[in-house]
Amino acid sequence: MPFWDEVVAEVAADYPDVEWESELIDALAAKVVLEPARFDVIVASNLFGDILSDLTAAVAGSIGIAPSANLDPTHTYPSMFEPVHGSAPDIAGKGLANPVGAVWSAALMLEHLGHEAARADMLRAIETCMRDPETRTPDLGGEATTEQVTARLVELVG
Numbered sequence: 001m002p003f004w005d006e007v008v009a010e011v012a013a014d015y016p017d018v019e020w021e022s023e024l025i026d027a028l029a030a031k032v033v034l035e036p037a038r039f040d041v042i043v044a045s046n047l048f049g050d051i052l053s054d055l056t057a058a059v060a061g062s063i064g065i066a067p068s069a070n071l072d073p074t075h076t077y078p079s080m081f082e083p084v085h086g087s088a089p090d091i092a093g094k095g096l097a098n099p100v101g102a103v104w105s106a107a108l109m110l111e112h113l114g115h116e117a118a119r120a121d122m123l124r125a126i127e128t129c130m131r132d133p134e135t136r137t138p139d140l141g142g143e144a145t146t147e148q149v150t151a152r153l154v155e156l157v158g
Helices: 002-013 025-034 046-060 100-112 116-131 146-157
Strands: 067-070 080-083
Touching (some): 100 116, 100 146, 116 146
């Protein structure tokens, strides 16, 4: 994607204090699997970003826990926050969906809007909930339903 590479290089020139590397998508995918802790932020086109977000979520343990944010750092235009897994229509209404990705996405939104304390409360609730085997959905090897995990998260935030 030469145009993407050109735009990234042009924008990066405006931020000389930010370290960055350009990677081919196949090599990057391998590095994400083999060395996931190496990465803090990955900037990618929509197509590659969608693929990599699913991959990184799977490497982390489940696509159900991964949040995502498409940010306008200038706050001029709306930003979008959603779980990586989307609406998961194949399991809709079955109580199998992991609500953590949606809740974590909401925490990212709160952070973006400047509500740091609320974001921190939500992250603490997620961490506490995920430590407890009783509140893990099937994607994480548990038996809890969507409703049970959601209720526990609400309890922990409240």
